[in-house]
Amino acid sequence: xxxxxxxxxxxxxxxxxxxxxxxxxxxxxxxxxxxxxxxxxxxxxxxxxxxxxxxxxxxxxxxxxxxxxxxxxxxxxxxxxxxxxxxxxxxxxxxxxxxxxxxxxxxxxxxxxxxxxxxxxxxxxxxxxxxxxxxxxxxxxxxxxxxxxxxxxxxxxxxxxxxxxxxxxxxxxxxxxxxxxxxxxxxxxxxxxxxxxxxxxxxxxxxxxxxxxxxxxxxxxxxxxxxxxxxxxxxxxxxxxxxxxxxxxxxxxxxxxxxxxxxxxx
Ligand SMILES: C[S@@+](CC[C@H](N)C(=O)[O-])C[C@H]1O[C@@H](n2cnc3c(N)ncnc32)[C@H](O)[C@@H]1O
Numbered sequence: 001x002x003x004x005x006x007x008x009x010x011x012x013x014x015x016x017x018x019x020x021x022x023x024x025x026x027x028x029x030x031x032x033x034x035x036x037x038x039x040x041x042x043x044x045x046x047x048x049x050x051x052x053x054x055x056x057x058x059x060x061x062x063x064x065x066x067x068x069x070x071x072x073x074x075x076x077x078x079x080x081x082x083x084x085x086x087x088x089x090x091x092x093x094x095x096x097x098x099x100x101x102x103x104x105x106x107x108x109x110x111x112x113x114x115x116x117x118x119x120x121x122x123x124x125x126x127x128x129x130x131x132x133x134x135x136x137x138x139x140x141x142x143x144x145x146x147x148x149x150x151x152x153x154x155x156x157x158x159x160x161x162x163x164x165x166x167x168x169x170x171x172x173x174x175x176x177x178x179x180x181x182x183x184x185x186x187x188x189x190x191x192x193x194x195x196x197x198x199x200x201x202x203x204x205x206x207x208x209x210x211x212x213x214x215x216x217x218x219x220x221x222x223x224x225x226x227x228x229x230x231x232x233x234x235x236x237x238x239x240x241x242x243x244x245x246x247x248x249x250x251x252x253x254x255x256x257x258x259x260x261x262x263x264x265x266x
Contacts, residue, residue: 047159055156058082059098061164065248066132067105067259068112070139072164073130074157075100097129097154099252104129104191106243106259107221108136111189115140117219121186124148126203127193128172131158133221137189138167145170146185148177178202182210191221194228204233208266218264223256237262 058081059074076083076098082090111118119141125134128147137145147158147170155172162169188210194200210216222228240261250257
């Protein structure tokens with residue numbers, strides 16, 4: 001999967017203060033509840049002021065060029081310094097959270113256009129990245145939301161993006177939950193998570209268990225990545241909606257033109 005021009009290759013990161021900060025965040029707990037009380041882990045904001053300043057300085061607030069102009073996001077755009085910089089100058093791990101991926105765009109568009117799918121329901125967004133799909137679920141009236149990612153910086157970006165859209169905060173879980181027992185969720189959403197074969201295998205197993213244990217509804221947004229269209233999960237999908245991608249998203253995604261929402265039906 002291609003990231004933006006200046007930083008396609010993220011081989012290693014210099015051990016500077018941002019990396020140190022990131023490690024501090026990671027070791028401090030796995031659930032971010034940015035505006036106060038965290039029901040699982042006590043109190044306190046994990047949105048470090050220095051990291052917040054770094055994210056604000058190196059991203060742009062935008063709502064254009066995606067399928068969901070009603071959602072504002074802090075993203076890495078051509079007007080940001082690091083869009084053009086050498087990849088190895090970026091001081092953090094790969095900033096997947098700084099891109100609004102086409103799979104997530106389709107899924108978010110679908111939730112905004114079909115609020116009945118989420119209204120009053122509990123929703124888990126796995127691999128939330130910038131948080132747009134969780135935000136769309138919140139805007140459409142989900143009762144309970146958990147945004148999950150393995151990258152603590154994604155947790156901070158989601159926090160900032162909630163703020164931008166004037167939303168009450170929802171919990172953010174920074175942890176790989178794919179080898180854990182499933183909690184009960186009405187709906188699990190996954191935007192552009194099938195970009196790696198091993199990850200796709202783990203997701204399929206986890207989603208199967210989720211469906212068998214709790215009859216959870218699962219929606220997947222994907223723009224036709226080979227790791228998804230060539231995976232055995234294809235036999236267990238039902239197409240729900242397909243969207244034509246806006247020109248800027250096409251340009252950033254090497255020729256992808258559409259993105260589809262699938263329901264997982266094992
Ligand atoms: C391609 S991005 C998609 C982000 C967002 N869903 C979207 O569509 O814009 C994939 C995200 O999955 C996260 N991720 C990768 N493996 C994960 C795992 N095992 N559990 C949770 N998140 C994971 C990455 O950190 C990244 O933010």
